[in-house]
Amino acid sequence: MATVPAQAQEQQATAQQLVVDLGTRTGEFRGAASGALYGLSDEGVPSDNTLEPLRLTTVNQKPPAGAQHPNGDALVVAEPFFRTGGDYIQINVQDMYANWTYENVGGVIPCNQVCFDNYMQKLAWVVDQVSNSPYADRIVYVPFNEPDGIWYSTGTGNAAQYQTRMNALMNHWKAAVEYIREHHQGARVMGTNDALFRARNYGDFLTFARDNDVLPDFTSWHQLDSTGLNPLHGNYFRTNYQTYRNLERERGIAPIPININEYGGNRDLTVPGQLLQYVAMFEEAKVDAGGKAYWTAAGLLGGDVVETNKPGGGWWFYKMYADLAGADTVKVTPPTATTIDKLEGIAAIDDSRRQARIIAGGGTATDFDVVINNIDPETFGDTVNVTLSATTWSGQNSDAPPPLVLRDQDLAPENGSLVIPVRGLGVHGSGGPNIDLMSAYEIVLSPGGAGSRQPVDLPWRASYEAELATVTAGTIQTFGTPANWNAAATSGSRHVGNLTQNTSAVTFDVEVPEAGAYRLSILYGNQTGQPSQQVLTVNGGSAQFVDYQATLNFQWRTRKDVVIQLAAGTNQIRLAKSHPELGVAVAQASLDRIDLERLSGGTVTRSYEAERSQTKGDVTYEYDNHQQSGAGHLTLKRGGEAMFSVYAEEDGYYDLEFRHNSPGRPGSITANIGLDRRPVDGAVLRANPGGGTFFKTDRHRLFLSAGVNRVTVQPAANTPVRLDRLSVTRASNAPTVRTVEAEAATLTGSAAVQSHGYASGGQYVGWVGQGPQNRLSFQVDVAQAGDYMLVVHYANDERDTGHVYNADIISRPIDFVVNSADATRYWFKNTWSWGNWWARGVPVTLKAGTNTNTMYNDPANGATASGCPTPCMPTLDSQWAPNLDRFDLAPIRVN
Structure with a gap:
């Protein structure tokens, strides 16, 4: 059995082992556990850049005009969610109520007739809104949330109380489901959505629902606290899953898709090693979907997106998870569970890509080994390229760079096996062991033997x-x-x-x-x-x-x-x-x-190997060219696409070098480059046939937003494009970005200059909004027409009246008008303080010469809902724009 060379090889005998068997397949990768409760806030919050790479299946949002939260209306966030690849959105109907744990109109447990009549009035309004929306067939109703504690308290240990309460819940479930299905043809429902899985409750529920023809389309419950990972605890998922499936079999019910639509304690959120604990179990069971719980603030994908466009360590973990798409999972055997937090893993093999990927980590503060068996030489050849990367916790509101590459080398398996020692993040000093415990590690296997490897030179x-x-x-x-x-x-x-x-x-x-x-x-x-x-x-x-x-x-x-x-x-x-x-x-x-x-003092270049990018369409994976970098390269044919999730430390210009081979007439355009799903004028790859060098480089200088940027390459014609690598370096001699201080703009109406010591120049502009008459405008002259990035530096700490356990933050919109064009609305997430100045880039198209940029907040442009039953939020938008500090303006591409 071959072993990756490691300085700590002598520790191998005592290290924990995670065993991966590539020869035992366990089913098609589901990849649906990266959702979140109230993970989306508004159009563009979080950004499309952060949504699409995660390949989300579902999220759980409040119903139209729901009063439980000031944002996150399911029909408002539907468009960005579905255009970035989402499948369906769940709505908690009881979020029509303003206060958690929801106003009980009858004032008793279980919910009495007065309580239920009030609920049905709200349900009827929600069904009317959803069934008449463009997204009717992609919304799933969750009639009740945690009824074992809220309204019905069916978690009681008193047998008589339980029977009374369960009868009430089942009768109300039947009435609600029948109403939904009668008034929304083809509607799907989810339940019972208990906070804790109890075999008694779900057994009785299944019997009643079967006999009354109101079985759910999805069965759901929650796995919230970390003790839910403990095999000795009743809230243990693997045990719960088997128990539930047995309940179905005993009642002659075909398996119903399972959705664990709230998982994780607050201690687990944003921590790659902790999140892996749950996701590995869900993937093993092939649950239909899972979503992180909501503990603090909405619109952050459970804390994995920082500000609006920046990835945290948890985001990179879910990106690793999403990159398993299209593969078959294989058997993973973790160490025997003796503690709550333990070493876990997910592994998959993709025959068409000739790649295997493993995610491992969590629960161990010591070194461990990943043992990989049954490595097929027909897939990988005699040597295997092994890349080991790691992402660790970055805090709840700090962005994180891409996973750190720890090793990249070719190895020859012995008898089809390799042992990969995982020895932390190369951290020195004394800081306690939990940095490794909080990490997730990715191992990628590809055919080896050709091409060149990136040297791994870790800074101290x-x-x-x-x-x-x-x-x-x-x-x-x-x-x-x-x-x-x-x-x-x-x-x-x-x-x-x-x-x-x-x-x-x-x-x-x-x-x-x-x-x-x-x-x-x-x-x-x-x-x-x-x-x-x-x-x-x-x-x-x-x-x-x-x-x-x-x-x-x-x-x-x-x-x-x-x-x-x-x-x-x-x-x-x-x-x-x-x-x-x-x-x-x-x-x-x-x-x-x-x-x-x-710090070395040198310029940092980040390399993104094409064979590791996210692809779609007509794409093949090649590993046979000795001039390729990394393990291989791609061949993109007409309709194919490679998408890179490019990280930028801050807003500014970066040099993007595309290493490729594109046949055709020399100099002709063979591929188009896109940024954030928009084609970039002039950013193309040109044919470079012949010559002694197979791969050549096209360089483009683009303005990237801080955080995640989606860079795409698509063939422009029938000629295939062989794409090897994208390298990104911060431009050292970039043109100066034009800056306009908000206080230097023309102000109208209530808009006024204010002072703050941390604002640029010590001043900002506030009181923009409540109609277009209260606005800010400024003019800029540009020599060339085209697409520009307008970076808005702003502060916003508007909040609703408050919630029992969260901040109820509110995003504020700005209506942008460039020259005489129609207004375009963009949303600016809460910054936690009126003294925090964050930035969001807004794309604008300017003409050559003088351009007038106007900003305001016209409530008439916002989403509204009328006629909803009290309580609800008839107006969903803030009437004010955020406080405005300064604006940076730069062309998207410069020569």
């Missing part, structure tokens, strides 16, 4: 937990443990808070291999509502204030990066409330962890 890194540092006048607090599963995830399960006294400080002793520049990344929380500060000193030298944006709460982590100079050997990094010379920092922040990374 180290991580240090705040609770393990020297803490002065602060409090170490624990969050996100199995016993505290509804608290947000925390690195090491602890942070340091209450750093409010002038003497408060956290001092880290760090050791680095060489002197030079290091990136210091501070993972913190700040719930003060405005930016806060701490004083940073290194080795007792000059002090500086570090500014922290506000976060949703002290448990939510985001990252602040600072470049510091360190000496070789031992150094001391201190973050404090005050300094005798600099003074006292503004407000406070909690500290979770610091990360250090040695």
